[in-house]
Amino acid sequence: MKAIILARVSSKDQEENNSIPAQTRRAKEYTARQNMDVLDIYPLTESSSKANRIKFSEIISQIKSAKETIALVVDTVDRLQRGFRESVLLDELRKSGKLELHFMRENLIIHQTSNSADILRWDMGVMFAKSYVTQLSDNVRRGQEEKLRNGEWLGKAPFGYKNITKDKKAWIQPDENAPIVVALYTRYASGATSMQKLRPWLLETYGVKMSQGQLYKVLKNPFYIGRMRLKGKLYPHVYKTIMSEELYDAVRKVASRYNKPAFKYAGLPYLYRGLFVCKDCGCRITPEQAKGYIYYHCTQHKGKHGASWFREEEITRQLQEAVTAIHPTREQYDAVMNALGLAEKDQAATKATLTTRFNTELAKINARTGRLFDVYMDGDIEKDEYKAKRNEYDHQKSRLEKRLLSLDEASSDWYKNAIAIMRLVRNLPQRFAESSEIEEKRRLLKILFRNLWIDGDKLGWEYQKPFDSMASHANHSLWRGVEAVFTESYDEFSVLASSIELFLESE
Numbered sequence: 001m002k003a004i005i006l007a008r009v010s011s012k013d014q015e016e017n018n019s020i021p022a023q024t025r026r027a028k029e030y031t032a033r034q035n036m037d038v039l040d041i042y043p044l045t046e047s048s049s050k051a052n053r054i055k056f057s058e059i060i061s062q063i064k065s066a067k068e069t070i071a072l073v074v075d076t077v078d079r080l081q082r083g084f085r086e087s088v089l090l091d092e093l094r095k096s097g098k099l100e101l102h103f104m105r106e107n108l109i110i111h112q113t114s115n116s117a118d119i120l121r122w123d124m125g126v127m128f129a130k131s132y133v134t135q136l137s138d139n140v141r142r143g144q145e146e147k148l149r150n151g152e153w154l155g156k157a158p159f160g161y162k163n164i165t166k167d168k169k170a171w172i173q174p175d176e177n178a179p180i181v182v183a184l185y186t187r188y189a190s191g192a193t194s195m196q197k198l199r200p201w202l203l204e205t206y207g208v209k210m211s212q213g214q215l216y217k218v219l220k221n222p223f224y225i226g227r228m229r230l231k232g233k234l235y236p237h238v239y240k241t242i243m244s245e246e247l248y249d250a251v252r253k254v255a256s257r258y259n260k261p262a263f264k265y266a267g268l269p270y271l272y273r274g275l276f277v278c279k280d281c282g283c284r285i286t287p288e289q290a291k292g293y294i295y296y297h298c299t300q301h302k303g304k305h306g307a308s309w310f311r312e313e314e315i316t317r318q319l320q321e322a323v324t325a326i327h328p329t330r331e332q333y334d335a336v337m338n339a340l341g342l343a344e345k346d347q348a349a350t351k352a353t354l355t356t357r358f359n360t361e362l363a364k365i366n367a368r369t370g371r372l373f374d375v376y377m378d379g380d381i382e383k384d385e386y387k388a389k390r391n392e393y394d395h396q397k398s399r400l401e402k403r404l405l406s407l408d409e410a411s412s413d414w415y416k417n418a419i420a421i422m423r424l425v426r427n428l429p430q431r432f433a434e435s436s437e438i439e440e441k442r443r444l445l446k447i448l449f450r451n452l453w454i455d456g457d458k459l460g461w462e463y464q465k466p467f468d469s470m471a472s473h474a475n476h477s478l479w480r481g482v483e484a485v486f487t488e489s490y491d492e493f494s495v496l497a498s499s500i501e502l503f504l505e506s507e
Contacts (some may be wrong), residue, residue, distance in 0.1 A: 003036040003071040008044040023075045073102045077125030151238035178242045189250035279455035308457045318459045323432045326470040
C-alpha cells in the first residue's frame with residue numbers, strides 16, 4: 001500500500017525538542033513493518049486548531065488525486081487533528097476507499113469497512129484531543145485574567161515604554177520615548193495643531209516617524225495614565241505613569257472637537273462668529289450685515305426674547321478693555337519676573353527635599369516587600385494574606401512614583417510655562433488691537449477666554465487660568481502669590497503655554 005507520513009508539532013519550540021524527527025523515525029519503522037511504499041513525508045509546524053491548515057490541505061489534495069487507497073500514517077490522533085472539523089472530510093475519503101488512517105500509538109487503523117467500535121475509538125481520541133486544547137485555552141484565559149487582576153500588561157509595551165525583566169519577572173517601564181509622548185500630548189492639547197501637522201513636527205523635532213494610525217493610537221492610549229485597554233475594557237495597571245489625567249483629558253476634549261462633523265458657514269468670514277453665546281437662552285450669537293455695518297445678535301432659536309444687537313466695533317471695544325485688564329504695567333512685569341526667578345530657586349530646593357523624602361519612603365516599601373516575600377516563603381502567612389499585603393505595598397509604591405514623576409515635570413517646566421505666559425501678556429493690548437488677521441485674533445481670544453457671552457445689552461466673559469488671577473490683581477503693585485498662580489495647575493498651564501508658543505511662532 002502507498003503511504004504518506006504526517007509528523008506535526010504546534011510550535012517551533014516543540015520542533016527544536018526533536019518531536020518531528022522522533023515521529024518520523026517511528027512512522028518509517030511502522031511502514032517498513034507493514035511493507036508500505038512511502039510516497040511523501042510531511043513535517044508540519046502548524047496548529048491543528050487553525051481554520052486554514054495549508055499543509056494539511058496539500059495532503060488531502062494528494063489523497064484525492066491518487067488512483068489507489070492511501071494510508072495516512074501518524075503518531076497519534078492528536079497529531080492529525082484536535083477537533084471534529086476535519087473528521088467529516090476524512091470520513092468521506094475513508095468511506096469512498098481513498099484513505100486509511102493509521103494511528104500508530106493507539107494501534108488503531110480506520111479503513112473503509114471499519115466497525116463501529118473502531119470508529120468510536122477514533123471519535124473518542126478526537127474528543128480527548130479537543131478537550132486538551134480547550135483545557136489549555138482555559139488555563140491561558142485564567143492566567144490572563146489573573147494578570148489583569150494584578151494590573152499586569154499581557155503584550156508588547158506601548159510607545160513610550162519598554163518590556164524588561166525585573167526580579168526574574170516580566171515588567172514594563174518608561175523608556176527614552178516617554179518625554180516625546182508627553183510633548184505630543186501637550187502640543188495636541190493646545191488645540192492649535194492637528195494630527196496631520198503633528199507627524200512632520202514629530203519627525204523634524206525628534207526624528208520619530210509615525211503613521212497616522214500609530215499616532216492616533218498613541219493619542220488615545222490610557223496606558224500613560226495608569227489604565228490598560230483590552231477588548232474594549234479598562235483595567236488599572238501597576239506600572240509607572242508618564243502624564244497626568246488632566247493632560248490626557250485635555251487631549252480627549254480636543255480630539256472630540258475635531259471628530260465632530262465640520263459646520264460650514266455661508267458667506268464672508270466674521271471675526272466673532274461662533275465665539276459668543278446668549279446668556280438668556282444659550283443660543284449662539286450670529287453675525288449679520290446691515291447698512292454697511294456688521295451686527296451680532298442672538299438667533300432666538302428657542303423663542304424671541306428681545307435680544308440686543310451689537311455692532312462689531314462695540315464688541316471689539318469691550319474686549320479691548322477685558323484684554324487691557326490683564327496687561328501688567330512695566331513695574332508689575334519686572335516685579336513678577338524677579339519673583340519668578342526667586343520662586344524657581346525655592347522650587348529647586350523644595351524639589352530636592354521632597355525627592356529625598358519620597359525616595360526614602362520608596363526604599364522602605366521595597367524593603368518591606370522583600371521581607372513579606374520571605375515570610376510567605378517560610379510559610380508563616382497564607383497566600384491570600386500575602387497577595388493582599390503585596391497589593392497594598394504596590395499601591396503605595398505606585399502613588400509615590402507618580403508623585404516623584406509629577407515633581408520632576410512641574411519643577412522642570414513650570415518656569416518655562418510662566419515665561420511663555422508673561423511673553424504673551426507683556427504687549428497684549430497692542431497685540432490684540434494691531435492684529436489684522438481674523439484667524440489670528442480668534443486664536444488669541446480662545447487662549448485668553450474660557451467663555452464669552454452676551455447678557456442683555458452688555459458683554460460678559462470668563463478668563464482662562466491664570467489670566468483670571470492677573471485680572472483680579474490688576475490694581476496691585478505686585479501680582480501676589482505668583483508662584484502659586486503658576487504651579488497650582490501644572491498640566492493646564494503646560495497646555496496653555498504650548499498653545500501660546502504656537503501662537504507666537506505664527507505671528
